[in-house]
Amino acid sequence: MLSIINNFIAGEYVEGSRGNLFDKFSPIDGSLVCKVHESSRDDIDAAVAAARRGQAEWAAMAPAQRAAVLHRVADGIDRRAEDFVAAECRDTGKPHSLASHLDIPRGAANFRIFADLVGNVPTESFMTSTPGRDGALNYAVRVPKGVVGVISPWNLPFLLMTWKVGPALACGNAVIVKPSEETPTTTTMLGEVMNEAGVPKGVFNVVHGFGPDSAGEFLTTHPGVDAITFTGETRTGAAIMKACADGIRDVSFELGGKNPAIVFADCDIDKAIDGTVRSVFSNCGQVCLATERVYVERPIFEEFVARLAERAKALRIGIPSDDATAMGPLISKEHQAKVLGYYELAVQEGANVVCGGGIPQIGEAYREGSWVEPTIWTGVDHSHRIMREEVFGPCCAIMPFDSEEEVIALANDTEYGLACSIWTENLSRGHRVAARIDCGLTWVNCWFLRDLRTPFGGSKMSGIGREGGVHSLEFYTELRNVCVQL
Numbered sequence: 224m225l226s227i228i229n230n231f232i233a234g235e236y237v238e239g240s241r242g243n244l245f246d247k248f249s250p251i252d253g254s255l256v257c258k259v260h261e262s263s264r265d266d267i268d269a270a271v272a273a274a275r276r277g278q279a280e281w282a283a284m285a286p287a288q289r290a291a292v293l294h295r296v297a298d299g300i301d302r303r304a305e306d307f308v309a310a311e312c313r314d315t316g317k318p319h320s321l322a323s324h325l326d327i328p329r330g331a332a333n334f335r336i337f338a339d340l341v342g343n344v345p346t347e348s349f350m351t352s353t354p355g356r357d358g359a360l361n362y363a364v365r366v367p368k369g370v371v372g373v374i375s376p377w378n379l380p381f382l383l384m385t386w387k388v389g390p391a392l393a394c395g396n397a398v399i400v401k402p403s404e405e406t407p408t409t410t411t412m413l414g415e416v417m418n419e420a421g422v423p424k425g426v427f428n429v430v431h432g433f434g435p436d437s438a439g440e441f442l443t444t445h446p447g448v449d450a451i452t453f454t455g456e457t458r459t460g461a462a463i464m465k466a467c468a469d470g471i472r473d474v475s476f477e478l479g480g481k482n483p484a485i486v487f488a489d490c491d492i493d494k495a496i497d498g499t500v501r502s503v504f505s506n507c508g509q510v511c512l513a514t515e516r517v518y519v520e521r522p523i524f525e526e527f528v529a530r531l532a533e534r535a536k537a538l539r540i541g542i543p544s545d546d547a548t549a550m551g552p553l554i555s556k557e558h559q560a561k562v563l564g565y566y567e568l569a570v571q572e573g574a575n576v577v578c579g580g581g582i583p584q585i586g587e588a589y590r591e592g593s594w595v596e597p598t599i600w601t602g603v604d605h606s607h608r609i610m611r612e613e614v615f616g617p618c619c620a621i622m623p624f625d626s627e628e629e630v631i632a633l634a635n636d637t638e639y640g641l642a643c644s645i646w647t648e649n650l651s652r653g654h655r656v657a658a659r660i661d662c663g664l665t666w667v668n669c670w671f672l673r674d675l676r677t678p679f680g681g682s683k684m685s686g687i688g689r690e691g692g693v694h695s696l697e698f699y700t701e702l703r704n705v706c707v708q709l
């Protein structure tokens with residue numbers, strides 16, 4: 224396991240030239256996990272220069288050859304899956320079962336799917352005829368954007384980073400990744416896999432650091448970077464957009480959410496409870512798609528609240544390696560303080576705490592970890608901040624509703640627009656309501672059921688653009704038109 228984390232530039236692990244190493248602490252027990260080199264502007268210059276060289280070589284390879292290399296990257300991740308799972312759990316505290324079933328296999332899948340997709344996307348062509356003149360053939364070709372900056376968050380670090388790196392490389396770009404300062408390890412480990420798979424030096428680079436006056440800012444303002452793809456908080460997205468404005472650099476943003484679940488009285492209540500337990504508490508609630516607002520139709524409100532609370536109280540909170548663990552800690556002490564702040568605020572604002580609201584006792588050895596209890600509130604309305612602001616913790620507030628019109632208005636009464644889940648056995652209603660929710664992704668009778676070919680992204684303050692399937696290719700390539708007179 225790495226205890227000092229270096230940058231990865233031009234196929235080599237290199238120390239940061241700033242001479243500053245920052246600490247990464249364990250969310251499980253507060254111990255020091257590793258020290259990480261913070262990048263200077265010079266390091267970003269070096270990464271950009273390496274990426275420009277690497278990109279020219281990579282783009283000159285036949286797409287089928289690039290696809291074969293990316294399949295080897297996916298195979299390399301699979302071969303080292305246990306190491307990746309261990310490192311991801313060490314950085315995040317998430318259960319092994321989650322990292323081994325979701326985060327790391329999805330990382331490998333992100334390379335395979337886009338490697339296979341790029342060769343199969345047609346481009347348009349037109350036969351142009353102008354009376355009295357020779358005709359022309361117009362066709363479009365896709366070219367890589369060039370050097371893409373990838374800025375990723377800590378909640379699903381490997382999954383969300385590869386979700387961008389996979390398509391960017393498949394399209395012939397080079398990337399410079401700045402992973403979250405909270406989760407530096409798995410992105411750095413991927414460098415070795417890239418080298419083994421035969422990715423040319425400089426095509427995949429990793430720089431470490433923070434946002435302002437650090438690697439994030441240096442990358443987003445660098446004139447040698449052609450586009451920025453970012454996943455993280457809405458407020459950070461706004462700062463990055465400003466940073467990219469002077470260079471007219473293209474951006475793709477996957478941002479925050481305050482996602483509703485709508486539970487109609489005609490739902491299969493067992494399924495709705497199972498789905499809502501997952502959508503609220505998975506990954507300790509630190510999923511952009513997580514449900515934080517639950518609207519339940521009045522005839523089943525009491526039953527739903529009681530049953531959800533029973534399930535929340537039964538969730539086993541523990542360390543990653545324990546097979547029985549359903550929920551780990553939050554990412555950091557800082558995030559714990561933020562989530563506990565919302566727990567206090569909810570009480571001050573008059574919410575009824577159905578369960579949780581505090582810090583669970585995990586054991587003396589884990590006292591310094593960032594643990595919080597799964598928490599449910601009722602007695603809220605949209606004047607409460609916990610119904611409006613993203614908490615990003617294992618909690619939800621539940622409100623009753625009486626009609627379809629009312630619940631559609633409630634679900635849409637938010638500045639965010641990422642995801643929604645609807646629970647009903649009346650499929651006509653499922654389609655009808657889904658069409659009226661202002662968000663990028665609506666699930667009916669499920670949650671986090673993903674097909675990587677579908678468009679993914681948020682409306683309103685939850686993002687700009689769509690990635691996934693051909694939509695990723697739209698962002699990671701430019702279309703050029705060629706006109707040939709016949």
Ligand code: NAD
Nearest residue numbers: 375376377402403434435439440455456459477478479511
């Ligand atoms: P964050 O915005 O704090 O940080 C994300 C990344 O941006 C980190 O690498 C950070 O170092 C970097 N950064 C911070 N300030 C920067 C700046 N000024 N310039 C350049 N880079 C900067 O987000 P987080 O706390 O890591 O992640 C949680 C947030 O991400 C939540 O809001 C969540 O909803 C959102 N998220 C969204 C999606 C999605 O697909 N929509 C997925 C996962 C997480």
